[in-house]
Amino acid sequence: MPVATLLPFTATPSRKSSSPTSFRLTEKFILLLVFSAFITLCFGAIFFLPDSSKLLSGVFFHSSAVETNTRKGTDSDSNIAVGTDEKILAKIRKDHEKALVEAKDTLQKRPDEIKQDIQNEKDKVLKEGLGKGGKDDDNLPVIEYVRPPGATGHEPSDPETKERREKIKEMMKFAWDSYKRYAWGSNELRPVSMQGHSSNLFGSIKGATIVDALDTLYVMEMYEDFEMATEWVEKNLDFNVNAEVSVFEVNIRFVGGLLSAYYLSGKEVFRKKAIQLGEKLLPAFKTPTGIPWALLNLKSGIGRNWPWASGGSSILAEYGTLHLEFMHLSKLSGNPAFAEKVMNIRKVLNRLDKPQGLYPNYLNPNSGQWGQHHVSVGGLGDSFYEYLLKAWLMSDKTDEEGKKLYYDALQAIETSLMRKSSGGLTYIAEWKGGLLEHKMGHLTCFAGGMIALGADGAPEDKTGHQMEQAAEIARTCHESYARTTLKLGPEGFRFDGGVEAIATRQNEKYFILRPEVIETYMYMWRFTHDPKYREWGWEAVQALEKHCRVEGGYSGVRDVYATSPNHDDVQQSFYLAETLKYLFLLFSDDDHLPFEHWVFNTEAHPLPIHHHSKKAILI
Numbered sequence: 001m002p003v004a005t006l007l008p009f010t011a012t013p014s015r016k017s018s019s020p021t022s023f024r025l026t027e028k029f030i031l032l033l034v035f036s037a038f039i040t041l042c043f044g045a046i047f048f049l050p051d052s053s054k055l056l057s058g059v060f061f062h063s064s065a066v067e068t069n070t071r072k073g074t075d076s077d078s079n080i081a082v083g084t085d086e087k088i089l090a091k092i093r094k095d096h097e098k099a100l101v102e103a104k105d106t107l108q109k110r111p112d113e114i115k116q117d118i119q120n121e122k123d124k125v126l127k128e129g130l131g132k133g134g135k136d137d138d139n140l141p142v143i144e145y146v147r148p149p150g151a152t153g154h155e156p157s158d159p160e161t162k163e164r165r166e167k168i169k170e171m172m173k174f175a176w177d178s179y180k181r182y183a184w185g186s187n188e189l190r191p192v193s194m195q196g197h198s199s200n201l202f203g204s205i206k207g208a209t210i211v212d213a214l215d216t217l218y219v220m221e222m223y224e225d226f227e228m229a230t231e232w233v234e235k236n237l238d239f240n241v242n243a244e245v246s247v248f249e250v251n252i253r254f255v256g257g258l259l260s261a262y263y264l265s266g267k268e269v270f271r272k273k274a275i276q277l278g279e280k281l282l283p284a285f286k287t288p289t290g291i292p293w294a295l296l297n298l299k300s301g302i303g304r305n306w307p308w309a310s311g312g313s314s315i316l317a318e319y320g321t322l323h324l325e326f327m328h329l330s331k332l333s334g335n336p337a338f339a340e341k342v343m344n345i346r347k348v349l350n351r352l353d354k355p356q357g358l359y360p361n362y363l364n365p366n367s368g369q370w371g372q373h374h375v376s377v378g379g380l381g382d383s384f385y386e387y388l389l390k391a392w393l394m395s396d397k398t399d400e401e402g403k404k405l406y407y408d409a410l411q412a413i414e415t416s417l418m419r420k421s422s423g424g425l426t427y428i429a430e431w432k433g434g435l436l437e438h439k440m441g442h443l444t445c446f447a448g449g450m451i452a453l454g455a456d457g458a459p460e461d462k463t464g465h466q467m468e469q470a471a472e473i474a475r476t477c478h479e480s481y482a483r484t485t486l487k488l489g490p491e492g493f494r495f496d497g498g499v500e501a502i503a504t505r506q507n508e509k510y511f512i513l514r515p516e517v518i519e520t521y522m523y524m525w526r527f528t529h530d531p532k533y534r535e536w537g538w539e540a541v542q543a544l545e546k547h548c549r550v551e552g553g554y555s556g557v558r559d560v561y562a563t564s565p566n567h568d569d570v571q572q573s574f575y576l577a578e579t580l581k582y583l584f585l586l587f588s589d590d591d592h593l594p595f596e597h598w599v600f601n602t603e604a605h606p607l608p609i610h611h612h613s614k615k616a617i618l619i
């Protein structure tokens, strides 16, 4: 068969007529090969390329268009139809060529480039959203939620640890179920009288236990209860109350709890509620210095200070424990006001002289001057120091000012307040107008964990030294438990009058389910893996079970030196937020809420670290 007869499809009419024999046999063969390769490529492109839907729609759409046009054409249109056919053929050829070029481009891309293209498309869509104002229905910026690593954990491989971890979860279940049963919607539970309890710290805001417990339910994978709590928050959590609240307590428990619940679950309702509440707290900063009031009426926006606080002062641990939450509020709301308020507190403090480098607990918000010179790393002072360190850590170590303020303050504490008893116990005393009071509060015991957490970044090779200090404080606080009858720690213990780590005054002998000692065990365990910290934690679990567990939940006790417990009938919300969470983490692997990605607010609500190098939570 002459090869020429195989060519009518490719040779153009002009070529054919002018020189039918102008192709040699080999040329014709090559042309045939090129033609077959072209057809094969077209089919390959149609069926196997990632963007095949586009190609298919292109090819099939045009094919059917040809068919439709042909069908539509009448006999009288035949001349026009010939011209149209040529045009259509030319278009088909052009589309095929275009598709081939696109297919070739895609094939040449590496997988990471393809991924990047997809990301760019996504960003474009989000930016278009932002272009329109970038606001959602609640007028909040559109945020792409990314769950930070370690929000959930897994069972430890060691059977004893696994069993202990399970036990803590059972305790949480009992505390939560009891609250659900007898006090649902109230702030706290009265586990002896089995009814609700409301402290005036929260005004008439309700549900403190629900909000404080949200993240613990999540980290313990109690998802049904988490959903139930979420629904309550959605339908009932209301801040439009005509009542006075403690700005500090509402911030650490409610704002902190809502923020953590948002970061763990990604549920928008928590972001929305946290911001709403944050906005309600802003009027507290309307003072001549910007140092906030301790108490605020959420409806009128009128603030004041505790009547007992020296000369109308604001309290260091209260105005100094807003930083972490407020920085996150600015991030999540796009409103810089929150961050500005807490950065201004630093400015005011920076301008003041500090006696021996120490921060007095009282500061007058009108004059900007210190009140009574009382310094404490326990009540009234404690979490101010904690938030300096954590502000630095949460900023991915970019907040150099926070870092310096923390290590300078710790140095002053070491020099002026840290002492060793004759029996060899290290403690942090309190300072009143230049005189030391050799007393340490249960609250002060959090400092072991704080010092361990900061030891790694300590200047001048002090890491080892600070780890030793942290371990010594943990030991002292353990002794304060071990030296009682109930094996639970007193509210305050002394190192004078011939005693060490023992409460001598009746009003310091109570235990209200506080977390600080267990918090320190958890940090010490993470940093040292010394098994004694888990053992000490387990001792506390046994004491809690024996003396605090009652029919309707867990209760504090009035005297840890008594032979049998006298219950105070309050299941504090921080028992679920902190004590049980820290216990659970003590018996969990380190990759559950790892310190590289999370910091805990002072109520043990985990907040993510904003990693600047990576694309983190915010777009």
Ligand code: DMJ
Pocket: 252, 383, 443, 514, 515, 516, 574, 578, 602, 603, 604
């Ligand atoms: C909690 O509300 C917080 O830990 C706060 O910083 C101090 N007191 C209680 C728990 O003891």
